[in-house]
Amino acid sequence: MIVDTQQTHERRTYLDHVLEHWHEDQDAEALVQGAQRLTRAQARRRLFRLGHALRGQGLVPGDGVGLFLANRVDSVLVQLAVHLIGCRVVFLPPEPGPGELAALVEQSKARAVVTDPLFARRAAAAAGRSAHAPVLLSLGPCEEQCADLLALAAECPPVRPEGVPAAGADESVTVLYTGGTLGRPKLASHSHRLYDALVDLTRSTSEDSGPGAFLTAHPAPAPARAPGSVPAPGPVTAPDRHRVLAATLLTHGSGHLTAIQALVTGSVLVVLPEFEPGSALEVLREERITAVMFVPPMLYALLDHPRCTPGALPALRRVVVGGAASSPARLQQAVAVLGPVLSQGYGQSEALGITAFGAEELASEAARRPELWRSCGRAISDTEIEIRGEDGTEPLPAKRVGEVCVRGKSVMLGYYEDPERTAEALHGGWLRTGDMGYLDDEGHLYLVDRAKDxxxxxxxxxxxxxxxxxxxxxxxxxxxxxxxxxxxxxxxxxxxxxxxxxxxxxxxxxxxxxxxxxxxxxxxxxxxxxxxxxxxxxxxxxxxxxxxxxxxxxxxxxxx
Structure with a gap:
């Protein structure tokens, strides 16, 4: 019998919390994607093997690893494995053209790029244009000249890699792409402070700390089933264990946030490979999903589907809407159809968590103050918000529109390898978000536009x-x-x-x-x-x- 070795760390990271859960009730489900269902023990062993396989490619702590991945279970585990061996996650999104993708790989100084086989040709072209000549790895066999990381991992020991130094408080561990002009991407760089804040908030039991932004906190009462309806067949799970659906891209801030929130709380993470409203409804019902995050167009498409009716999703307890502005009319429609399960969250790649509006507060307060449907909530714990004028320094009074500026643990270190734009965005620890909005007298934030829009x-x-x-x-x-x-x-x-x-x-x-x-x-x-x-x-x-x-x-x- 192989026993998983444990490391002694100077500081505990979010991974330690994940692995604590995965060492308990080891036959319980941890990760699900269609027919692929990994128990906690299986997920832990595969994570450790992936860590060793990445190390075997010459990666050392501090190296950047680009992740050009589709939504799949192994994509989640690879991201964890990069952090497990002390390397820097660099998320490579699917939107940029070949020139910008190559510039992103180059600017991020990625020593390796892990690609989904579907993206292998684009990944190879981008890696080939980088002066750093990153190692190209694939999550499975592909036609390009790159090593199969899953095959390499299968030959590695299922024990935690040892000798990984703790990352410093100001050391970049995750880089998120935020867009930019061709050849000059903006790469928001985050330290472990972001994950520490996330762990603190997801484990908190206080409604005041902003549970609306966190998928597994304070489940709302289940909406009533339609008369005559019966629970759908699905996996057997403990009654208090959440099942969280990752519906947005795992390489985007929203999908990453969803996955980490689920894992640090011991929830089952179900991965949706691609969003289509009919298939999403089917997964939500059959997997008895209790929590999910949608960007607004996804929510709207779901509501417009003929099978999305009151009582259709009896297990659902929390729907977080974020990533873009939401229509108050559509939000009210969602509550009418799905029940009082709707939460709102606001963040961006430069600050993944800024405000939250819990389902309980939204359901109770919006009836009294309908204007709250337009709000994205109040600042989460340890986060400050100011509305500032054109010069970016003077705070404006309540109900005056200006630029939203924030300070807190979720704010980025800066733009990676870009001191000029970092200086433009950060002033004395305050981030200029580029969003326009105002605060009411109770601290609720209302967004009215992006400055550029x-x-x-x-x-x-x-x-x-x-x-x-x-x-x-x-x-x-x-x-x-x-x-x-x-x-x-x-x-x-x-x-x-x-x-x-x-x-x-x-x-x-x-x-x-x-x-x-x-x-x-x-x-x-x-x-x-x-x-x-x-x-x-x-x-x-x-x-x-x-x-x-x-x-x-x-x-x-x-x-x-």
Whole structure:
């Protein structure tokens, strides 16, 4: 019998909490993806083997390892294995073109790139353009010239690698891609402080510490089942053990956050390979998912599915919505269909946790104050928020719109290998988020736009906040999703243009849309043009892709 060796650490990390759970009740499920179901003991042993296999490629503590991965169980374990051996996780997202992907690998100084076989050709091209000549590894066999990491791991011992020094408090351990111009990505660098804060918050029992942002805290009462409905067949699990669905990309901040929250609390993590509303509903029901995080377009698509009805998901206790602005009308629809399980969270790659709105508070307070549906909650524990003016230094009073600035443990160290843009974003420990919003008298944060998405138009060059307009558009009959853009205009510099995804069979009149906007929000917000689409394009992480909409408009021209 092989006994797992334990290491002595100067400081405990989130991995120690994960492994504590995986040493208990070892036959219980830990990781699930379709027919692949790993117990805690199996997950632990596979993690250790992957750690040894990565070490066998010459990696040493502090080295960067790029992860260009799809949603699968082994993707979760590889990310853990990189941290297990003291290396730096560099998440490589699917959106960038080949030039930007190559620049990301180069700038992050990745010594190795682990790719999904589906992405192997792109990964090989990016690695080949890097002066660092990273080792290319694949999660399974592929046609490119790269080693099969899973095959290498199968030959390694299932014991924890020894001799890993503890990372320093200010040492980069995770790098998240935040976008940027071609050849100059923005890489948000985080230390173990982020994970320490996450562990503290997920283990907290205080509602005031922001459980709405954390999927496994304080489950709400189960929504009532529809008359005559019966529980769906599914896995047997302890009644107090959460089953968390990772529906967004694991290499994105939202998916990473979901996975870590689940694992540090001993929950079962179920991985959804790709989001499609019908299959997502099936997994939510059959796996008896108790908690999930969606970006807004995912939630909207789920609500629009004909099988998403009250009582359809009797196990569901928590739905966190984050990653982009949410429509108050859609949020209220979600509560009507799913029950009082809805939470909101706000964060970004530079600060994964900023605010939270717990399901219990949202359900009780919004009935008294309907405006709270537009809020993304209050600052989580150990996080401060200020709304600042144009110079980024002077705090503004309550209800004044300005830039959201935050300080706390979840804030990044800076942009990796980019002191110039770090200096622009961080001032005295405060992060300038680039989001515009305001605080009410009770500290609830309301976001109105990204600074770069504000539309400046009209004879007085006033601000049109795209979120305000989009929220209203989503209240109109037949509108399933909406996006507002500023497009070039000879007279006013920019003009408002909206794109609407309409429901099947809906008769939406663009002229009536404009009249409704004028009546509710005024002339300034009235769109110059309204485009009707079957659906809005989305990025790989599920957000509405305004870049694609803007590019399509530019290519077609304003009169086409």
């Amino acid at each position: 504000i539309i400046v138009t009209g004879s007085t060059s006033d601000n049109v906040y795209s979120r305000v307009l989009e929220d209203f558009l989503l209240t109109l009959p037949g509108v399933r999703n909406a996006a507002a853009l500023g497009v070039p205009d000879e007279e006013y510099g920019e003009a408002v243009q909206v794109f609407l995804a309409t429901a099947d069979g809906a008769d939406v009149d663009p002229r009536a849309v404009g009249e409704a906007v004028r009546a509710e929000l005024g002339e300034l917000y009235t769109p110059r043009r309204t485009v009707l689409l079957d659906r809005l394009p989305t990025t790989k992480v599920g957000k509405v892709d305004k870049k694609a909409l803007r590019a399509a408009w530019t290519e077609a021209g304003p009169d086409k």
